[in-house]
Amino acid sequence: MADSNSGDTEAHRSSDPNGKRGGWITLPFILVTLLGMSITSFGWIMNLIVFLIEEFNIKNIAAAQISNVVSGVVNMLPVVAAILADSFFGNVPIIAASTFMSLIGTSLLTLISSLDYLRPRPCETDSILCQSPSKPQLGVLYLALALVIIGSAGTRFTLASAGANQYTKPKEQASFFNWFFVALYTGAITGTAAIVYTQDNVSWKLGFGLCAVANLISFIVFIAGKRFYKSDKPLGSPYTSLIRVLVAATLKRKAVITSKEEDYHHSDLEKESKTSASIPSDSFRFLNRGALKNDEASVSNKWRLCSVQEVEDFKIVLRLLPLWAAEMFLATPVGVQMSMTVLQALVMDRELSPHFKVSAGSLQVIVFLSGCVFIMLNNWTIYPLYKKLIRKRLTPLQQVGIGHVFTILSMAVSALVEAKRLKTVDDNGHPMSVLWLVPALVLVGIGEAFHFPANVAVFYGEFPESLKNTATSLTSVVIGISFYLSTALIDVIQRTTPWLPDDINHGRVDNVYWVLVIGGVLNFGYFLVCSWVYKYRNLKNDDQKRDLKDVTT
Structure with missing residues (x-):
């Protein structure tokens, strides 16, 4: 009888489709897929404002609003993808379908930039009369955007979950996430810099074509690794x-x-x-x-x-909602700032040398770079030094508070720079160098280095064990809602003030930034009250045994 049971056990193991799957053999497939999809996503979305203005003759402010709506949807839909993966299909089918839909979308964008009849005629030189895009042209454009949005949203967080599912030990999962963020930021920097530069200085056709190639490689590599993936059955949302x-x-x-x-x-x-x-x-x-x-x-x-x-x-989730709201109102002014920065760059001197011109849509690479640098500095230098001097750790909420301060400072610097730029325009002088925008963007990156990982630490550490995926997706929801709020805020300012005309040289974008500063200060006060009232459930202030660096990386 014992032998029989043993044999049955061995037979069961040999028939288990996940018995010999998972582990480090899946890492190259996951990371290459993520790298390609990150290059694709950031390659088309970061320069979307410029594409709409130059290729579809859409007004500047309207283009900024469309871009914010698109960015909001990209960050909201991962929640839908997570629900579908958890409840019905699993991660692997969702990722495969999303990468394929994104491939169709990027191919369609390449087609749009290649065929003249899919775009309105370019504006005549020195003319304010431009042909508006026809309904069929807008229909094809919106179809392409819908496909790439679904593709980006369906892979962004499901790839993280699918990769972590390949490992059983927490230490291995933590190591995977380190590699995951390296690939994510590498793809973001590549897409924001190289792809956007190609679009601006070579052709939109080649730029979107490179996105399609990166997307195709992601799709092929992910499908090629399918036989190695360990797939968990959907357990319900x-x-x-x-x-x-x-x-x-x-x-x-x-x-x-x-x-x-x-x-x-x-x-x-x-x-x-x-x-x-x-x-x-x-x-x-x-x-x-x-x-x-x-x-x-x-x-x-x-x-x-x-x-x-x-x-x-459920009560734990409710207690965290006030902090979640503070994070949302922190991300909203950053969304406005990123849109205004692109519009500012378009009317500034972007030539750094006779042979190199900075792309307006690629300026956000500065935020990524400064954010990456300071995340590493925080974990390896600043936080350990603080603990050594003060003999206490910086709690996650304290780190978020520091991020608030840097974000507010970035808005103030942007206001001062814009006031100086407008004065230069009034004096009929040479356009200011786009490098004047760099300090504010660096401050945004430093702020994100403090508040973004710390917010993840708070939600991930404080949420119930059964709702860890919910904790992760909340960050995406916050970013998505903030883009909608930033779009609404721009619309309100444009309707009620003369600060945002289509030609910002005749507007007062500096006043918009000062409004963001005031809003940031009020939100910071609200956050201080919330953080003072909130009591940690899992994370400890002093004798915290769990290393927070493992959470924030």
């Missing part, structure tokens, strides 16, 4: 449990909340672990009804009866 708690509490809104342990439902896993609370906490008491047992709530009906742990997990 973590968002479902959050919705169930709210629905169950609402359906039982008239039930009387008690303080007796036997009146609340605990899952079998909670009973075995004995680590969950016996009764729900007093905060957000309305939600306690979700776990309250009564005659109408059957254990088999999860939409009417949730466990105590599910209720407490």
